[in-house]
Amino acid sequence: MPRVKFQTLTEQMFYTLLCLREECYGMDILDKVPSMTGGRVNVGSGTLYTLLEQFLGAGMIRETKVEGRRRSYILTEKGRDMLEKEYERICIQAADYRRIFEEGER
Amino acid sequence: MRDRKRRIPQFAFYDKAGIQAYLEKQAEKGWMLEKMSFGWVFRRIEPKKLHFFVAYYPEKSIFEAEGSEAQRLFWDFCDHAGWKLAATNEQMQIFYHEGEDPVPVETDVSLEVEKIHRSAKKSYLFTYFLLLVTFAMQVGSFVRQLGHDPIGVLSDAQLLLMAPGMGLLGIYVIREILRYFLWYRRAKKMAKEGIFAPAKGIGRFWNMLPFFAGGFIILSIACLGNGMTMRVFLGLLAAMSGLTVLIVCVSRWMRKRRVPAALNRITVIAMTAGGCILLSIGLFVGILKGEMEFGGEPVEIYEYHGWEYRVYRDELPLTLEDLSGEEPWHYADRCSYELTEKKSVFLTKTMGAQDSLPGMEELPWLRYSVTQIKGQALYDWCRERVLKNYEHEQEDFGGIVCHRLRETDKRPWGADAAYRLYVGDAAENTYVLCFGERIVEIDAGFEFTEEQMAVAGERLGR
Numbered sequence: 001m002p003r004v005k006f007q008t009l010t011e012q013m014f015y016t017l018l019c020l021r022e023e024c025y026g027m028d029i030l031d032k033v034p035s036m037t038g039g040r041v042n043v044g045s046g047t048l049y050t051l052l053e054q055f056l057g058a059g060m061i062r063e064t065k066v067e068g069r070r071r072s073y074i075l076t077e078k079g080r081d082m083l084e085k086e087y088e089r090i091c092i093q094a095a096d097y098r099r100i101f102e103e104g105e106r
Numbered sequence: 107m108r109d110r111k112r113r114i115p116q117f118a119f120y121d122k123a124g125i126q127a128y129l130e131k132q133a134e135k136g137w138m139l140e141k142m143s144f145g146w147v148f149r150r151i152e153p154k155k156l157h158f159f160v161a162y163y164p165e166k167s168i169f170e171a172e173g174s175e176a177q178r179l180f181w182d183f184c185d186h187a188g189w190k191l192a193a194t195n196e197q198m199q200i201f202y203h204e205g206e207d208p209v210p211v212e213t214d215v216s217l218e219v220e221k222i223h224r225s226a227k228k229s230y231l232f233t234y235f236l237l238l239v240t241f242a243m244q245v246g247s248f249v250r251q252l253g254h255d256p257i258g259v260l261s262d263a264q265l266l267l268m269a270p271g272m273g274l275l276g277i278y279v280i281r282e283i284l285r286y287f288l289w290y291r292r293a294k295k296m297a298k299e300g301i302f303a304p305a306k307g308i309g310r311f312w313n314m315l316p317f318f319a320g321g322f323i324i325l326s327i328a329c330l331g332n333g334m335t336m337r338v339f340l341g342l343l344a345a346m347s348g349l350t351v352l353i354v355c356v357s358r359w360m361r362k363r364r365v366p367a368a369l370n371r372i373t374v375i376a377m378t379a380g381g382c383i384l385l386s387i388g389l390f391v392g393i394l395k396g397e398m399e400f401g402g403e404p405v406e407i408y409e410y411h412g413w414e415y416r417v418y419r420d421e422l423p424l425t426l427e428d429l430s431g432e433e434p435w436h437y438a439d440r441c442s443y444e445l446t447e448k449k450s451v452f453l454t455k456t457m458g459a460q461d462s463l464p465g466m467e468e469l470p471w472l473r474y475s476v477t478q479i480k481g482q483a484l485y486d487w488c489r490e491r492v493l494k495n496y497e498h499e500q501e502d503f504g505g506i507v508c509h510r511l512r513e514t515d516k517r518p519w520g521a522d523a524a525y526r527l528y529v530g531d532a533a534e535n536t537y538v539l540c541f542g543e544r545i546v547e548i549d550a551g552f553e554f555t556e557e558q559m560a561v562a563g564e565r566l567g568r
Contacts, residue, residue: 047217
């Protein structure tokens with residue numbers, strides 16, 4: 001079954017939104033994500049371009065500055081909620097993991 | 107040593123792995139992709155190991171200038187990551203990277219597959235669907251014609267060669283569309299695992315198929331001969347090509363001047379529609395003015411009350427003189443004798459007509475066709491269709507009049523079977539005669555005597 005758009009976030013979506021907690025140029029996200037994750041996660045330039053377009057369209061981020069072609073963005077309330085939900089989902093997953101393995105060890 | 111080369115690589119639109127590998131190999135040999143239009147143009151460089159990435163930018167419209175603000179922003183993103191633009195072709199954007207192990211332009215396979223699909227719908231699939239509709243219409247028309255008038259179709263060598271050409275192209279297009287959708291289904295499934303589904307190669311045989319089809323189409327055009335049909339065909343081809351070049355040039359000029367895409371699109375549609383209407387009017391007026399006579403070369407043009415009539419002096423297998431016992435060409439000063447022949451591997455159809463010229467002492471007309479068919483099965487089918495085509499109902503002064511063929515005495519004709527046309531209960535001087543594998547249709551402006559039937563049967567049936 002196809003994934004409902006943004007119901008869950010991929011790692012790349014998650015970290016892109018996380019970068020936009022503070023105002024940030026789109027292009028800078030390309031460097032921020034790997035440094036934020038110790039190089040574990042990279043976002044391709046084409047993928048980032050598409051994600052920013054989609055996030056803008058969904059109202060999850062908004063444009064703050066346009067200097068020529070350079071644009072900066074920041075997270076909106078809706079985007080923040082999506083991140084929060086994703087965080088909770090990951091926490092639940094982690095809790096389930098712990099519960100099941102701790103029960104198994106007892 | 108030349109520093110440029112042009113290649114026409116055969117890759118499916120979505121075969122990005124194949125294209126990337128090909129370009130990397132070319133770079134290792136010292137050739138860098140520079141342009142993608144009318145083939146791919148490569149320029150000479152120092153041989154080196156480069157990474158290539160085929161990205162798709164579905165927002166690009168063919169009516170929009172290359173390098174819109176949004177597209178440049180996309181290039182800027184790639185440039186920031188070290189990916190330099192090599193060449194673009196509408197939605198397809200090809201980048202190269204000189205680094206060791208670069209982060210790919212696309213790192214989310216699902217997103218990438220959807221971008222390819224949106225791009226394909228705009229260009230690749232759109233073109234193929236358009237071609238498919240054209241071929242389907244051609245094939246539909248051919249099958250309908252064949253069912254209704256097998257002799258007409260099977261005696262037309264040009265149509266018979268055009269049909270397999272169109273059929274092969276149709277099969278190629280259907281296969282390409284199916285191949286794409288199978289790949290797309292597989293690609294969506296594999297994208298969930300984070301794997302980009304590779305596209306399968308087109309295959310050597312299938313690669314050659316459009317060339318075979320082109321061969322049939324060229325042969326069919328050659329069948330048009332040197333007459334008016336060929337001149338009209340070449341004229342139309344030249345006019346259509348001129349119109350296409352004009353539209354492409356205007357659209358490109360508008361793109362360069364950065365005219366809005368919507369205005370460019372409207373201009374192209376208006377020019378296409380206007381050009382087609384003008385061509386149709388030109389063809390219609392040409393036919394009306396009699397400048398496009400499709401028969402053979404007449405010996406003279408006869409003028410009567412401002413109208414021109416083409417006069418022929420062809421040797422006919424049966425003439426009014428044969429039937430009336432006059433000397434050959436006795437009516438030559440007031441008649442035209444026209445013979446036309448259509449031939450294919452299946453059958454030969456010969457048509458004769460002796461018509462009196464207007465303003466002259468009127469003579470009855472004599473028209474006939476003789477179809478020699480190869481093979482009993484084909485003969486049976488054609489005969490059945492010919493007999494059926496005579497039978498129809500026609501509205502006449504508020505009533506319905508039936509056109510029916512009735513079997514008549516075959517002996518005077520010396521035929522195997524003879525049929526006469528009746529409109530209602532009135533007998534017409536129209537006959538269908540069967541001789542071995544030959545069908546003769548004869549229509550005259552007089553009642554045949556038994557002697558005339560014998561002469562006609564002798565001349566046309568044996």
